[in-house]
Every structure is written in structure tokens, then in C-alpha cells.
Amino acid sequence: MTARLPDGFTVRLNRHTRVVDHGAVLVGGSPTRISRLKPLARGRIHAGELTVSDAATRALADHLLATGMADPVVHALPAVDLSTATVVVPVRDRPRQLDRLLAGIGGALPVIVVDDASEDPAAVAAVVTRHGAQLVALERNLGPAGARNAGLAQVSTPFVVFVDSDVVVEPAAIELMLRHFADPALAMVAPRVLGLAGGEDTGTAAAAANWITRYEDARSSLDLGSDSSTVRPRSPVTWVSSTCLVARVEALGAGFDASMRVGEDVDLVWRLVEEGRRVRFEPAASVRHEHRSTLRAWLGRKFFYGTGAHPLAVRHPDDIAPVVLPPWGAAVLVALAAQRRWSIPVAALVLVATVLRIGRRATAVRHPYRLASRLAGYGFIGAIAQGFALLLRHWWPLTAIGCLGSRRVRRAVVVASLADTAWEFARTRPQLDPVRFGIARRLDDAAYGAGVWWSAIRGRSPKALLPDLRRRH
Template sequence: MKGFAFSLARDAYLREDIDGFHLISRHPPKMLRVNRSLFQLLNHIQTGGELAGFHELNPGLDRARVLRTLLSLVAKDYLKLETIAELVSYPAVSIIVPVHNQPGDLRECLASLQNLDYPRNRREIIVVDDGSREELSPEFSSPNIRVIRQAEPGGPAAARNTGAAGASGEIFAFLDADCVAGKSWLRELVPFFQAAGLGAAGGYIEGYRRRTLLDRYESAASPLNMGNRLRLEGKTVSTFYVPTANMLVTRECFMSTDGFNSRRRLGEDVDFCWRLRQLGYSLLYIPAGSVAHKHRNRPGEMLRRRFQYGTSEASLYRAHCAKKKTFVFPVFAGLSFLALAMAILLLNPYPLAAMPLLFLADLWHRSAASRKIKTSLAFMPLAGSAFRTHFSFIYFACFHLVRYYLVLIIGLGFLWYPFWFFGGLAVIDTSAVDYRVKKPELLYPVFLFFYILEHLAYQLGVLLGCVRAGYFGSYRLAFRSSGF
């Protein structure tokens, strides 16, 4: 049976010296001090050894804690996850599918669940009919599919709670009725629950349709698509969550959090993830265990949904006051962005003169940092690292402005027209980067059209939600200097 396999990231290496044991990344220059036991494990991994083999040589180690530590190093880009473990024993899983007036979608969803490569005797399927206009036909019931009907629609959160109340599994696997599960959905996600303290995990969500232009946009740019990087968060102020369209939760974690907030019709997955993390559980996202989601394929429906998502922000941030949008502010890159913004808004090129000086200062700082961790880097790698930081900061700053303030920027343009140049450049910068990264099957002008509409709809929803709630915590930022 294959176990979890890891390797060191491309720019990471180990060093042992008089100061102790270190795991070092060249790009960006950073160093993590580790204990002897972890250093030995990482050295074992570096030489091609498997995790299972290390445990055989060191039987006293806590396997669950070791796995969580390694996953955290993957999330920090020190390690790369190469192989997901094959299960030796299979935990009982209860698959919970809420449905409301979607018999066609449900039929296809259930067909995909029957095709899973997870043992049938270790899984059950619970369909919760959330007050559909017509009661589900008997065809949806079978020996391993149980249908629970709620007489009145209570919303997806209440339906999931109803399903969980009747579930017998050790793990609850939540799936939306308009999703089609991949054959290895559970087999790829369940093994991660061997990690210590893991309360919930989410997998990759791809688009189901690719027929229309909007289908192709949603397939690449849907907010349900959490990307290709593994993430692991515990009790921190970050806003990280995973959608319930593809979420697995341990029974213990679900009961400890009292389930989903049934009063929420939107953002109930965000609220649930934030609460479980506040209780000390870890939340994991893995770009594996894929399901295909049938996104809304009409422009009006898509924009209405984005608007609705936006309206939920105010109540979420009011209920979780400790949560903030944390903005990492690399000093030199941040000052360069401010110089660029001033040059555009003042229609004056002189502030641009500060940018090369700030870049040189950044290079000097990075060189000093690499010497501090006793890592000698050539000029070109240092310069490349600095360029990436500066351009990345411009992207993230512009993205936040486009996401939340594009309407305001357009309005300010009527008072001072350079704001239109500034807003236009911000939109082009963020959309071009996202187009390159997400690789939609669309021409760029088509992608840009949907991109602008989506952001406008979302930020109008955020504004309306804040006005209705009388709370503007959605606009509160926390800045954290990265030192570079």
C-alpha cells in the first residue's frame, strides 16, 4: 500500500550548522528552524525515502502530528506533496446531499456517487429534500440511499443539519445536488483525516459545462474553484474557508460546532469554517478529490448570485469580529505601488523616479537577508525574486481595489478624470494576470467583459449588505509587513 510521499520544494534545502537545524528557501529568502527529529525526517525525504519507512525506523513518533507538520510545510511552500496515501482501513462516510427542485441534477449526482471507488459497505447516501414543490419519486430511494423530506424549505444549511442528524458515519461528506463527483472523490480526500487536529477538508471544484462562453468563464473563474495550492489553516485571523459543494467534516468537529447556522441562507459554509477554526480545529484544502459543479449558465443568474454572495459579507464579519482581510505589505514594493499610483493620479511622471531607487533598496535588503541566513544568491535570482514581489504586490493591491472599490473609482473619475486611467489600468493588470493564470478557454476580451461585470456585481452586493446591516467591517483591512 502506498503512503503519503513528499519532496523538498524546488528552491528549498536543509542545513545543519553550529546554530542548529534549518529548512531554507532561496526564493523568497526565508529560513525555518526545526528540531533534530524533523530535520532527520526531512533529510530522509530529501534522499527519496518514504514517510512509512521513516515511521518504521522511528516507531515512537506520533504519526498524526508528523503528517500535520508535513502538510503545513507544503502549505508554506517548503515541501511538495507527491502522493496521497492509500487507505488501509476505510472510515464510514455519510454522503449528505441537500436538494430543492432539482430532480434532474440529483439523478446525475446520485449516479456519480454509485460509481465511487470507495467501498459500498463503508458509505451511505442521505438525500435531504428541502421542501421541493413535488416530492422526490421513489426512484431516488434504494438500499444505500435514504431520502429525508422537510415539509417546508429551510435552506441548504438546515437541510445539511437534518442529514447530519440522521447520519451514522465517522465522516460527513457534503455535496451539492448540482455536482457530479469524480470516481476517486472520497478515496483522495479521506486519507488526510489521518492528520492531527483536522476537522474538515475540501477538494477541487471544477466546472461541469463548457458549451457557452459563460460556462468557460465560470469553469476558470468561479469563486468555488479554490486553486491548485494546498492550504492548511488553524486558529488564525485569515478568512480561509472551503465551500460545502465539496466538504468533508469529522463527526466530532460537526457536533462540536453545532453544525451549520440554519438562519443563514448565504455564506453558511464560510461561517461554519470560521467557527470550527476558532474552536481549534484545522481546515485543509487539497487540489484533489474533484467534483464538477453545474454553475449558473445565464449571465443574469450568475451576476445575481455574485451580488448575493457580496451581501453576506457584512453579517459574516459582524459575527466574526476577529476576522480581517489581512494585507501583506512588503515595504519597498508597497512604496513603489504608491509612487506608481501618484504618478497616474497626478498625471506627473516624477513619482516614478522613486521606483528604481526602491527596487535597488529592495535588492540590498534581500542580499543582506540572504547573508543573514548564510545563503549566497547570485544577482539574477535576487533580482528575479524582487521583481516577482513588486509585480505581485501591484496585482494584489489592484485586485482589492477592483474587487471592492471599482464603482467608487468610476464615480471619482467624474470629479478627477485620472481616476478613470487608474481604474482602467488596475482592471487590465488584474484581468491579464488572472487570464494567464486561470487559462480560460476564451479570448481575452470576452474574459474581460465577464470579469468586470462579476466584480461590479459583487462589490455592489457588499455595499448593500453593509448598508442594510449598518456595519462596514467588510472594508476593514489589517496590514502586515513582510519586511521585503
Template sequence: MDGDTLLGGEPFQLVRLRPESLARVRAWNDGEPVGDGGALARDLVMANLAQPIPPPLHAPVTTVIPVRNREVLARPATDELIIVDDASERPIPGALRRDVRGGAAAARNDGLRAARHEIVALLDSDTVPEPGWLEPLLAHFNDPEVDIVAPRIVPFEPKAPGPLSAYEARRSPLDRGEHAARVVPYGRVPFVPGAALLVRRHVRFDETFTRGGEDVELVWRTPYVRYEPASRVAHAHRTDPKAWLARRVYYGRTAAQVAKRHPGKARPLHVSPWTTAAYAALLVNQPKAALAITATATTLLARDVPPITAAELAALGSLRSGRVVANALSRHWWPLALLHPRARLAFLKSPLALLDDLAYGTGVWLGCAQHRTLDPLLPAKGWKLVRRRL
């Protein structure tokens, strides 16, 4: 925040606050409740320019755990527990039994239909909620527009620490980080995994997603989903090398089916057109052109924000976007990037990070072939600065 100006959010935007709005925002920063400023608060929260701090909520909760051919690691002490046996080879005593395997989406839907309570915790069988996990999630359901809230997924303490365990602790795709956010495609938290979710009972997964991706499809279909890292659920990450690589390929394969349902939302390289042009100039060995492009972007931004801020956004923003560009080259586009000498610089990573990228990218290409779509391989539409007044 700079004076009466907010810069950031998703989509990236410049917001000029009217005097009355500025006074409210300053009061909120001092700890005052929202009061009758709900419309402004809603605008800021939905734009990811502000994060709500809801009051506690006391409500009964049903827990649904889908499982197939493995042990349920934890059975939380909520008001109701439903274990859905997705046609395991050996039926699970006391579970809601499916005679035909339907996958996680179908099993969760069966549990949601059977739930007695309005709010349902969906937990995978290989998760263990940490103490106090439920309260931060439940509080968000004070807002009637919230349908899904996700906790932070953290690893179990490894029994036999090793490189893969340490890597997963740092880089697991299930861990969406330490900052709360509204879940928005291409945002700071673009998706949340289905390993642990708190949802309203009417929520339903798409049962045609029988091989993964049903969780991403659901949250992109749902208007308002929140991520709340104050709640933590431990997950038994895969640390066997073969299983770990197979899982990364599996994650990549899900992108194509999700993209067919949500075109344009699963693409790589979501950066500004100026950043794209600057890095394209570097790839063809034109550093002066890259500097000229960045200078032009700075000049244009300086019409709306102070010159120092414009320089930070254009120059530092382009530098920070280097990781996004490198990830697109080494993940989605690696078969093509290997053909370009300068693009190969994107592969200068740790061995595990590189294996992660290559396995995921391989899955993307296999999924695109299976579902006959190139959507996850196309570059995302570049963002443009949105200007608003509140």
C-alpha cells in the same frame, strides 16, 4: 528550500532547520516515511511548508445531499445516502423532510445528525463526483486532527459552449486550483466551498447563515481543514448571464456576515506594508519613491537571506502583488477607484472579468449596508516575515 532554510508558508516565514531537522526533510524528499519525526512534520504541514501524503483509509461513509425544489444530479454509491428535503414545494419521496425552510446550513446539519457513520460526504444536489473522488479525501482522515477535507470543484462539460462557460472553466470561485494545501485565511487556498466536503460527523454549520456564507464561516472556525485536488467533483456552473451576475452579487453579500463572525479575515489587499507603500507612491505619481521603498525592503531582507533571494522577494513579490492590488481596486473598492485616474488602470480587464469584479464588489457593499459593518472594505493587516527555527 535553500540549504538549511525554508522560505514560504502561511503566514510567510523564514525557517532555519537544525541539522537533525534538515536530515529528516531530505529523507522525506527521498521518499522515506515520517517515522518518529511527526512533530517536525506537523509543524511544517500546519505552516503550509509541506503537504502530507497519507496512506489509504478504508472506512464507511454517509452521503448527505440537501435539496430544495430541484433534481438531485447524482447519488454516489457510499455506505449510506441521506437526501434532506429543505421544505420543497413538492415533497421528495424517501427524503428526510424539513417542514420549514432553513437553508443549506440547517439541511446539512439535519443530515449530519441522522448519519450512522463517523465520516460524512456533504454534496450539493447540482454536483457529480468523478470516479475515484472519495479515496484521496478519505485518506486524510488518518490524521485525527483533520475535521474537513475538500475536493477540487470542476465544471461539467458544457452542453452549449460559450463565453460564460469558458470563463467559469477558468475562473470559477469554486475551483481552488491544482495544488494541495491547508486552508488558511489569506493563504494560497483561503477557503473552500460547501458544494462538496468530507467531514467528521460532529461538524456543524451555523444555522443563522440562511443566505450563504455558511461554508466559509465553518472552515474558518475549524482548526484544521485540508484541500485535496486529487479528488474532483463536477459542478453545474451558472452560465445564464442574469443568473451568473446574480450569483456573483450573492457571493459578495455573504462577506459581511462572515466578517462579523471572523473580523479581519475577509478583507482585501493582504500584502506586505512595503508593497502597500510602493503602490501608494505610484498612485500619487512618485515612481522614484516606489523604487526607494522596494530597495529598502530588499536591503532589510538581505540580512536574513542571500541578496538575490531578497531581491526576488521584494521586487518580484511586489510586481506579483500587483494583481492583488488591482483586484482590491476593481472589486471591493471600485466605487472609489473610479474617482482616481491611475486607479482606473485596475479596470483594464476582459469584459467578463470586469463584470465579475463589479458584481462581487456591489454585493460586498450591499452586504456591509445590511449588516452594518465596514470590515470587508477595510484593507487587510499587512503580513510580516516570521522567523523560526525548527
């Protein structure tokens, strides 16, 4: 699609993009690429920022956004009138949570509440009436995707804000996300989803403050981190949750796939990307989500997330792989997993060969082998992390069987578990001791992995479990 960034649109190189050769070359993006800048373009980037002012800067800014090397400076974009957006809330019962959500919005935006065949529709209608929102009552339960589509059909504004009922969102966060639509290629933007004091199963914060909610506060499946990012398959942020989404109405078409009860948000994101539109994750805007606070509800939700794997594999077979590895990364993992005397020498040899291969291709930089060593090092760390994920999360049923008869598998599991827990504990700094954090981490992986396997077995296809080995990233 053809789209022109407006004058004044400012982008900033993100922290994963390296500037080398005194600003002549940029290394970054996803997949990683090396971009040599022309002298004129070089002079337009100041302190890592570029402002669109003519055709040349417009083309460069668009390239940086498309490759994931830079992100919009959202606070520098013009403010947007909240009246250009309508909030759509799918709900089934949950009048307490709905009341809290609508109170937070405070009448700043028009709101459409879609009652997805509640067991107590009168309670939902009373909350909607009290807050002056519009009610769309469905006679039969369609699921979240169908309910959102029913609300979308009633929207007359250029933008729509989908918000789940167990969320607290402030108008300031919505306005911040709306600024992103100064980029005409943008179809959707999502905020960071953080935890809310008080669990879904209880009405008081005190009752919900337990080891599960503390783990979720640090390592929620819905929290995609603190780095702004483009969203697309095989990038650092591959999906965003429908917990809260702001979208351009004309880009959505018919909306979500109503036949999907889980994974419909991932499907919509990937369809938009396939159409050539942009989707962004903006952590500067955040919403608060009510985490599950009981073990059964928490594990059930993780399992439920996993069951979306097969439906996505049917619709997006090239994008659903649990891990994406270059062949050399897979070779390193196999060598180390063998745990033989030759394992480390072979892995080292593969790394050296990879450095040489990257160095021969990195002719755009002055010190290609220095850069190649750094890139190979990052790739090695990424391969190890993905190997841990396969062992502990996606393939854990096979791992459990292997542990019954192999000392090497048991040793690999111990190493992977300790290393993964230590890394995540140091990275997230949870309000939880390492032992309970580690237990929660393994339960999280086991429940999600079980959901993936269940969906694959029911779908009679292993597609969602197969790694993707790609020669070029």
C-alpha cells in the same frame, strides 16, 4: 489539540517552498518563514519527501504541514473503506440534478437527502426512493446550512460528505479525500470544483455551452486551482466551498451556522482553524458543478457570494479584509497610484529599504540579501495584484466615481484592467477570446463587489471593505 501523525505518513515539499544552502534551509509557507534544519532532519528529506518513522520525523512533518511548506502525499496513504462515510445532500426541488448526483454515487455510500421544504416534495421523494437513499423532509425552509445540519444529526459514521445537489461526484474522489484523515488533526478536506457540461437553467449541454460557461470553466469562483494546500485565513487558499466537503463528524459539533444563508462554509472553516484543527484543499480529487449559464443567473450568484462579506466580518473581524498588505507594500501602491514624477523613485526606494530590512533578519541563510531580493520581488508582485483587486473588484464603486473627475484614476483603471485580463487569460487559457474573457472578468468583479457593498451598507459597517495592513506576515 494533541495529535500524532502515524508512522508511514508521507509529506512532500510544495512548489512554493524553496530549498537553499544545500538543503540546510527551507523558505516558504504562509506567512513566509525561513526554517533552518538540524543536520539529522536534513538527512530525512529525500527528493523533497519526508516519511514519518519516529518522533523527530513526526515533529518535522507536523511542522511542515502546519506552516504550509509541505502537503500530504495522498496516494501514499492507506485506502479507506467507503462505509465509514455518509453522504448528506441538501436539496430544494431540482429532482433532475439530484437523480444525476445519486446515480454517480451508485450506492457505494449511504446517502441522506434532506428535502428543504421543496415546492414539489413528491418529485424529490421519488428520486430518493429510486436510488435507495434515506429521506429527511423538513416542514419549513431552513436554507442549505440548516438542511445540512439536519442531515448531520442523522449520521452515524465517523465521516460525513456534504454534497450539493447540482454536483456530480464519483466514489473514487471521496475515497481519495478520506485518506487525508490519517492525519488526526484534520477536520475537513475539500476537492477541486470543476465545471460540468450543461447549465443549471437548461437540460442540454449544447444550450449551456456559451461564453459564460466557458469563462466559468476557466475562472470559476469555486475553482481554487491545482495546488494542494492547507486552508486558513491569510494563506493562498483561505476558504473552501460547501459544494463538496468531507469532514470528521466529531470535529463539527453542531455543524454550520444555520442563521447564515451565504458564507456558512467559510465561517465553518475559520471556526475549525481557530480551534486548532486542520483543513485541507485536495485538487487531486475533483467534482463537477453545474455552472449558471444565463447572464442574470450568473451575475445574481456572484452578487450573492459578495453579500456574505458582512456576516463574516461580524463573526471573524480579523480575517475578512479584502486584501492583506504589509505597510511597505501599501506604500509602494500609494506611490505608484499617485502617477507623479517621484512615484517610481519612491517605490524603488521603499523596495530597497525592504530588501535591506529582510536581509538583516535572514541570518539563517548564506546569502541573505539574495533571498531578500527574491522575497521582496514576490511581495511587490503580490501587492500590485491586490491593488488591482481593490481598484476593480472590492472598491469599484469608489473607482467609478473617481473616474468621473480624475484622468489618473481612469489611466489606472485601464492599466489594471488590461494587465489583470492579460495575466488571467495567460494563466487560465480559457476556451474564449480575450475580449469576451475580459468583459466577463469585469462583470464578475462588478457583481461580486456590488454584493460586498450591499452587505456592508445593510450591516452599517465598512469592516468588510477595509484592507489589513500588517507589520508582520
